[in-house]
Amino acid sequence: MSDPLIRLYPAAYRAAYGQEIIDVHREMTADMPRPARLRADADLIAHALRVRLGLDSASPTGRFFALAAPFALAAGAVDSGLRLTRWYAGLVLSPAPVWVQLSAVDGAWTLYMLLSLLVCVGTVIALTGRWGPGVGVAVCGLLGTAVQWAVGARVYDDGAVAPVAALLTVAVVLACPPDRRGDRRLSAAAGAMAAAGWLPVVVVNAGAYTGAFGVTTDYGAWPMLVLAFTGAVLALRMRSPGLRELGAVAVASPPLVAYSYTTAWGDLWPVLGVFLLLPLVAALTAFFQAVRRRR
Template sequence: MSDPLVRLYPAAYRAAHGQEIIDVHREMTAELSRPARLRADADLAAHALRVRLRLDSASPAGRFFALAAPFALAAGAVDSGLQLARWYAGLVLSPAPVRVQLSAMDGPWALYMLFSLLVCVGTVTALTGRWGPGVGMAVCGLLGSALRWAVGGHLYDEGATAPLAALLTVAVVLACPPDRRGDRRLSAAAGVMAAVAWFPVVAVRAGTYTRAFGVTTDYGAWPMLVLAFTGAALALRARSPGLRETGAMAVASPPLVAHSYATAWGDLRPVLGALLLLSVVAALTASLQAVRRRR
């Protein structure tokens, strides 16, 4: 069965490695049960498609998405976590008993909270060492959110940005090559980014202030600022010009862009400002690296 699957590889790759792939695949699956053999065939087909799309671990695109994937997960968790915190604050501050409020929740809203919780729990699980199960939960939450929007409409004024951001995040996460998933250093950095982006906003909203460390938390400004400076920090640590790191942060940013759009009630100016922020940070990082190289 592996012969047709090998044809999924590009012709040049198939000519160089095709027979070897067939022999190894047959040897590995010779004594497997039918379900296990089907999983092995699926893995082979997925690898072939990755090579054809140049998303394997040896390609620049594969390495790029390996860098972006943890931060895309983290950005999705920040957005979902802020929505959960907003719902919980309303639950606590309402004079109605919690039991009454929970029983009065309609189906779309309950699903929205459930999918948001799945994204948060899945992201924490993935970034703390169990990438496969964690990504599975997070992807289910993101796809569920997109499907809920398509079926039941939007709950805030986010329009189509929220489901589009969810689908883009899923694409970025799944584009990460299997052998580059769960990098501990990147996972730790993404976890720190998520915590710094989420906690000050929740803390500020719990009080009467609108700023964290002198930066407004309105319009989704703070999470985008944290994401942009995370890219700069990665670039400075790697002593690179910063274009790759900033590009990865831009690819990871759709959930935060959608959050900014919804927070601003459909105003595009905060979204454009957030994207401009990434460009400015990238330019500053490149300039700083140029100065460091001259020294």
């Protein structure tokens, strides 16, 4: 292995583990064909950069993003799923024939719906046990929505908010250390959060009733409330003060903030109120934990 690769590691890490890394890498790649060796070098470079950035599985930051990544995916799927089902509900409830409506849909909007579908499908695949392929599909959908906005496609009601949220979600998901991806319990919790955040809003949009379990879905409040509640439940189960768990769901929340912004027709005050749910729930969680410890 060439010196430039090992020098990508921080000096202290290189001094402690550098020779071991060199020996293992040489032994592993000794009989590999050139393409496989290049992939191994790429994996080593990625690990070195993660260590340098503090995003490896041994670092607090890496563990934090491992906690946040499934919920970031789930939040992205809720946002994309709500956009899809809102369009579908409008299609079904409109008095115009479906084929007439579909014929009037332009290519940019069709692509946007397909990209949203990719995010939903990829998230389901990732959270049900195939993290790598699922994340690949979801990331393609998220990056596609950002590229669509960058090239000037007029499909967004919220300007740059949705594509920025998509890029932040991609960053959170990719920051998760490779050996901490696909945790079953976290994936199950994220999947339950996505279902609970999506289904009541769909029922409301379909006109079945006007409130979800007594909580209004106006201004996109319901998905954010479910996400905040999920963070509190995680903190309570882990007997944690809640800062780490609520911080993780806050990092995962940009897609739901974007959805709230769109639902509120660009009014920042309702969105600010929705976003303040997280610190409020964090304070209540910390209070509850303090009371429980005293008992």
